[in-house]
Amino acid sequence: MLSGELTYNTFASVYEQYTIIVGKVAEADETAAFLERFCRGRSALELGIGNGRVAVPLTERGVTVEGIDNSDNMLKILANRTDRIKAWKGNIADFNSVQRYRLVYCVYNTFMVLVTREEQIACLRSAAEALDEEGVLVIEVRVPAFDGFVSGQKTTTMFVDHENTFVHAEIHDPTTQNLIQTFLWFSGTSVRRIPERLRYVYHQELDTMAECVGLELLERWGDWKRGAFTDSSKRHVSVYRRTRLKC
Ligand SMILES: C[S@@+](CC[C@H](N)C(=O)[O-])C[C@H]1O[C@@H](n2cnc3c(N)ncnc32)[C@H](O)[C@@H]1O
Known part of the structure; x- marks a missing residue:
């Protein structure tokens, strides 16, 4: 069992309470509104779907959402919450999908659970392969910050x-x-x-890893309301598409 699997199997029972405390449940509808723009009438795949915090409101907006997660307990909570979302156990660092999606998304720092550069690139590669021709990959990840650290x-x-x-x-x-x-x-x-x-990543490293697997940056925002990404942003929402051939 991967250590992340153990973590979220323990975390599952308190995840909802925790995400309410830190304001992530209140934000979920805003996140869904942002994501819906990319996949109206099409399907979406969430990497690390968890308890459906974002997938449920996105489904309520008419999007067919599917998801991958490696925690049995998180998947059980999702299944108890709704039968409208197909989700399966898998590793987001290494998955194959026969279906192609208009949107693949990985939010709330879930990309950081992949603790090596190789795993993160493998995840981006699997995600790129799961996109349809017009599809986009959306990643929300925090900006690394070390204020308050003393001796590491x-x-x-x-x-x-x-x-x-x-x-x-x-x-x-x-x-x-x-x-x-x-x-x-x-x-x-x-x-x-x-x-x-x-594993934290700076946005420029993320762009380079994405380029390695045939993706290019389409948009980058500082939050789900499309606020600007600036030097004081605490996170970014980055949208990638398949690289267009330049003449
Ligand atoms: C921070 S939570 C986010 C859950 C949900 N996406 C949300 O926004 O509330 C991370 C999720 O990723 C899952 N996870 C962690 N490592 C994973 C891996 N290698 N493969 C698949 N899922 C993973 C956890 O079980 C957990 O549900």
Whole structure:
């Protein structure tokens, strides 16, 4: 079992609560509105579909959404939530799809769960092959930021209320561009420990990897409302299409 699989099998039970706390559930409809523009009347594939946070509102907008995830528990939550989305267990670093989609998307830093450069390129390659002729790949990923790191580590209190305390501990390994992190969720008398390893990428590295697999940047935004991507953006939403031959 991959370590990411273990993480999300543990995380599944609290994922919805967590994404409500950090504002990602509130944002899901905005994300769906952005994505719908690329696939009206066509189908879409989500990489790391999770509990359907984005896929469900996108389906409600009339898009046929399918998805891949490697966590049994996340897939179970999705299946209990809706029977309108076909989702299967698979690794987004290495998948084959017979069907071609107008939109393939990978949001909320899910691309970073692939912890080597090779896995990230393999994911982009599989995604490019799953696109139809006019298809686009949309990736939402955060801009690497190291403010607050001291001697390569940082601990952040993310959320505190009467019932919950959410602490996030990170260690930075610059040689692999990995962040080795653990969420500690104290609630009542219980503590849940959720480890995760991520690989960060700068937008220019992402563009270069995409170019390696025959994709080119079409648009880049700083958020789902199409705000500008600037030097103070904390994330980007990048849209790639198949490379057009230039004469
Ligand atoms: C940050 S969550 C995002 C879930 C959902 N896309 C959302 O936006 O709420 C990452 C998801 O990717 C899945 N995942 C992690 N590594 C994966 C891999 N190698 N292959 C497929 N899914 C993976 C996890 O199980 C989890 O559901």
